[in-house]
Amino acid sequence: MRDLSTGVTVWFTGLPSSGKTTLARVEVLDGDLAREHLTKGLGFSREDRAENVRRIGWVASLLARNGVIVLASVISPYRDDRDAVREMHGERFVEVHVATPLDVCAERDVKGLYAKQRAGELSGLTGVDDPYEPPLRPEVVVPTHQQSVDESVELLWRSLT
């Protein structure tokens, strides 16, 4: 067993056309990036959030079906929308609940959203004045507030492999 939790480089070497890139198939789909490229124009209403999740989910399922390991990072606040994405995937779906409590998220406030909401410059913030429905039976729950990033990544990899 190799410990991947603290980072690793997997270096593929071989002749031109030997298959290096084919074997290094991992795709990261990030909700914020997807909103730039895949779902531009959608807002944060119930319907637009559903469409956003559905569209990212569909691209993810296409990739996964073709043998790609997809890491999708999307707030996806509604259970129904996530279950629809799971449905598209068949067996190829692992739901990870990044179960950091609201007060810790608001403290971190990576993008300044919580501060903006408090200042009245933003409304409809998930978990504050917009719903977040936690998964009922996710394959993995990661309590990032109770452990280090390395421990979280290790837990994740242990659950996946």
Place this chain on the structure above:
Amino acid sequence: MRDLSTGVTVWFTGLPSSGKTTLARVEVLDGDLAREHLTKGLGFSREDRAENVRRIGWVASLLARNGVIVLASVISPYRDDRDAVREMHGERFVEVHVATPLDVCAERDVKGLYAKQRAGELSGLTGVDDPYEPPLRPEVVVPTHQQSVDESVELLWRSLT
């Protein structure tokens, strides 16, 4: 044990700032893409190939040191250059030899390089009229010509985790 060999979506859900993106840290460094962004202007001489590999290796080591799982896909024909990259990484390095023989690579000819070389439109093609030094003790050897892509990916994941 979950079988990742035929593709999977890992869907991270959670509140804003819960840590979703931090946990989905995988980076793919592709030699061809790197030549556009990281090593533009370098050619295919012995010195330029060394500098190309060294530069990609340095970026990979920075990422790996910060807990990212990096999949690097680079011809990297010289043993010395790959060993230098390994040295930079300390323990965080896995060398994968995509050990497809020359005749199979030339048959696949994904980018038409082998045909161009035969037609005299290109010289210095690795494995044909430029050296390729196979790894002596790679952590993983993948014989893509003797098994399916799914089998290769499975072998790889079994070796890594």
